[in-house]
Amino acid sequence: MRTDSTPNYSDVVSATGFLRPRASRSMASFQEHLATSHRILALLGAGLSASSGIPTFRGAGGVWRTHDATQLATPTGFAADPVLVWEFHLERLEEMKNKGPNAAHRALSELASKNEQFLALTMNIDDLSERAGHSAESLRHLHGRLDDLRCNMCDLHLSKTDSAAALEPLLQNDSSTPLSLGDIPRCPRGECKDGLLRPGVVWFTEPLPQALLESIAEWIGDENDNSRRIDTMLVIGTSALVYPATAYIEGARKRGARVAVVDIEQEDPSLLGLAEQDWYFQGDAATLVPVMLGYLP
Numbered sequence: 530m531r532t533d534s535t536p537n538y539s540d541v542v543s544a545t546g547f548l549r550p551r552a553s554r555s556m557a558s559f560q561e562h563l564a565t566s567h568r569i570l571a572l573l574g575a576g577l578s579a580s581s582g583i584p585t586f587r588g589a590g591g592v593w594r595t596h597d598a599t600q601l602a603t604p605t606g607f608a609a610d611p612v613l614v615w616e617f618h619l620e621r622l623e624e625m626k627n628k629g630p631n632a633a634h635r636a637l638s639e640l641a642s643k644n645e646q647f648l649a650l651t652m653n654i655d656d657l658s659e660r661a662g663h664s665a666e667s668l669r670h671l672h673g674r675l676d677d678l679r680c681n682m683c684d685l686h687l688s689k690t691d692s693a694a695a696l697e698p699l700l701q702n703d704s705s706t707p708l709s710l711g712d713i714p715r716c717p718r719g720e721c722k723d724g725l726l727r728p729g730v731v732w733f734t735e736p737l738p739q740a741l742l743e744s745i746a747e748w749i750g751d752e753n754d755n756s757r758r759i760d761t762m763l764v765i766g767t768s769a770l771v772y773p774a775t776a777y778i779e780g781a782r783k784r785g786a787r788v789a790v791v792d793i794e795q796e797d798p799s800l801l802g803l804a805e806q807d808w809y810f811q812g813d814a815a816t817l818v819p820v821m822l823g824y825l826p
């Protein structure tokens with residue numbers, strides 16, 4: 530019987546967190562793994578669009594600095610001052626129109642077109658992935674899209690065409706003429722008397738749409754079903770530390786996935802819960818992602 534008091538190495542490692550194995554930074558080993566990956570899940574965050582010059586929602590500058598998120602992006606903020614909320618979102622829409630997709634958007638779009646077993650979950654509310662050619666079947670907007678409109682009173686969601694038609698006069702509005710309540714489009718349903726149209730994004734305090742979560746859960750599938758193994762999970766331009774990243778990473782891991790994180794922020798991979806089998810690449814998504822995915826423009 531062994532009686533030595535040498536501690537089990539892995540217990541020591543997990544107890545202190547200090548000696549945890551670090552994620553790999555080897556591009557070659559990632560590319561080798563990707564080449565044999567069949568099912569791939571990607572989570573895309575603000576850092577991806579930041580590479581195109583779109584500031585993060587909270588990072589909006591100018592006059593918006595004097596307002597907080599509860600005034601600009603919550604249902605109560607909209608009820609209190611729909612004009613202010615629309616002005617804020619119109620500026621985001623203008624910004625989106627003036628910027629274009631970058632090489633990372635295009636590389637992901639190409640991966641989607643080559644791989645039927647690929648799904649990208651984006652937390653971005655812009656349309657840069659679509660403009661890079663990413664097909665709707667393999668892209669889910671967790672937080673909705675700025676240019677999709679819906680009613681703030683009833684369950685009406687406008688089609689792309691109707692949303693564009695309703696937005697056109699707002700976007701053409703000369704910024705020297707302040708927006709007024711009368712400019713805000715009304716719900717087209719006759720029986721919905723007080724309904725105002727609002728941007729179809731998920732605001733703070735709002736839950737993610739149930740039908741969307743269900744469609745994602747359906748793609749991810751049962752963890753005991755071997756045909757639903759996930760080979761690779763890409764986490765691009767977002768911290769892997771916050772919900773929903775944590776939940777989707779955990780789900781992918783249970784299905785066998787190795788995780789690759791791309792973030793411009795310097796993060797400690799051990800704090801991200803990454804292990805030796807994972808990858809961590811620090812830097813600009815538009816530079817790193819095309820290399821990772823072998824995208825040749």
Ligand SMILES: [Zn+2]
Nearest residue numbers: 680716721724
């Ligand atoms: Zn309505």
